[in-house]
Amino acid sequence: MTLEGRFDGDVVIVGGDARQRFYDSRGYGYPRSGNEIALAPVEAAHLLYREDLGAVVDEPGGGERLSFRSLLASSPRPDFGVQFLVYADVRSRGLYLSPAASPWLSSGTAVPDAADFAVFPRGKGPQDGVIQYALRVVGERTTVPARSLLSAGEPAADALAVVDEESEITYFEVGVPTIEGTSATALPTDVEADLLADRVICWDPPRTLYERTFYGQPLEGRTYERPTLQCSLLEAAYLAQAGALSLSASAVIARGRDVEGERFDRRLAVYTALREAGVVPKTGYKFGADFRTYADVDDVEDLGHSELLIRVVPHDHVFEPRDLALDVRLAHGVRKRLVFALVDADGEIEWVSLERLTP
């Protein structure tokens, strides 16, 4: 016999053998009195779509019998379509999931506020008290405030599901990276340097400035006796503040602000935090990022692969999902982890990483 559901407030109630067929064996809904279960509309839509439910009766709406098509078209939630697409996609991967809220989740199962769904480990369901990901659904045109990725220094949801305009879904894992390294830090003093339009040239610095601590690029390329170093304004500002150059740090910083405005201060705050954590930042320009980083530089002849791509954004920055997808794809393509550095007006930094995920 094909079961039917009925709306009761925000949930859909199903009786008969629904508890056994849908809840116990396949993780839909939560038990109510007797054998009844309550379903979120997205769960009911999935059962309609699979033809496990015959219809949902909209009692508050005058008793209309809703099909999958009419339920989808009549939902008051503008994001019901993308919520359904993600729910169905996770189910199609053989995983169970539920709304990230009680009473769907057993008491004591903590989920972050920003999550839409709790995805359970393979073979587990809502009864088991353990979740694999707290998943947040992002439509192609939903903007994502940078701060919303974090909550008190932890990820506000473990994962994002971004739905594009043709309804394909990309999943991202959200993390908080540890920024630390063991790179060499000893600096020279008062190296002769000239401030050009948007770079600094260091004349005849000790070889270690390039070879051990990896500042600048030799103007001569790979063959030099003592390198003439071209430094970026960020490198030069940091070096000048440390007394390593003959230039005034304030002149370099003023030039930096001339060419890139407040962004220079944000980038210098992040550059400084990385250097002070023993990590070497170099330009990430070719990768569309502010920095690529090397955690353990002892000798530029033996650099290894840079580990992180860092993008510096103001703490009130709002991402377009398209740009998130782009940055993560680029980082993935070059085998690096993408990290956003969120910088507030005082130069305080929060770090958050995004990586591609296959549920």
Add this chain to the structure above:
Amino acid sequence: MTLEGRFDGDVVIVGGDARQRFYDSRGYGYPRSGNEIALAPVEAAHLLYREDLGAVVDEPGGGERLSFRSLLASSPRPDFGVQFLVYADVRSRGLYLSPAASPWLSSGTAVPDAADFAVFPRGKGPQDGVIQYALRVVGERTTVPARSLLSAGEPAADALAVVDEESEITYFEVGVPTIEGTSATALPTDVEADLLADRVICWDPPRTLYERTFYGQPLEGRTYERPTLQCSLLEAAYLAQAGALSLSASAVIARGRDVEGERFDRRLAVYTALREAGVVPKTGYKFGADFRTYADVDDVEDLGHSELLIRVVPHDHVFEPRDLALDVRLAHGVRKRLVFALVDADGEIEWVSLERLTP
């Protein structure tokens, strides 16, 4: 004997055996009276840097003897540093180049206005009357107006050299692509469809709508009898205009404008131009573009690789060099050609492509 030069207006004059040593055998400068040659400051800087010139005497400046360092630091051009870096980099690759202007180039050698340097084919020089690339130099912080890439429908320069903040250089070739294909075009009429928040669902369309003409994505995934198709608003607007859907085209277009503003009209103009050229556009979202395109779709089971990534921009768009680098890197990484579609207020489109280049 080490030669010296002297400034004469904007050029540096060198006598002695300079014509034979620098012009005839290595393509620097252009001949003046007798054995003298005239060098652009960037050429003189390169000869100073290589220690082929001992100094340049700044006669208008009171007779100061300029070294490489003082010439670099005293140039009135704020972009002299990046011009020098590109000049030196091309030379280090074993190619000759000169300023893209007469009298450096022999009369009758046409170069586009936007070019800074004429790069000669390997083994050739300024005397040979043939150039490999007309090269435009772009500093990391120089913005690039989209229209400046074209001049009367042709590339305004054959190639761009983009210098990043650590003085690394990336080269891009500029082209004008031909947009044409042979994809199937026959459409059904009056397919039942619902307009949801930002997509359209087509109920029970003929299988050919998806399988031959590649509109939409089946809600059912890969296994369906007749697919329920989710279409993007662009696909639905085009289909509705062609009478293929039961929806009003103006309602779909109004929804498109609601969700993405004028950008929707630009994207629909490009979508329409592609479809009318026999090319199938699908979303390029995962690649950070508006569309990926397939020129010859006959059956979705046998799609092949999409050829182009298309980014739609208003004709007065101004690129950041960083974003150009990012887009080209992404396209290159997925073996597609990057094409910008520049759309003016009347919906007229100019196409321009960018590809990575190794000189």
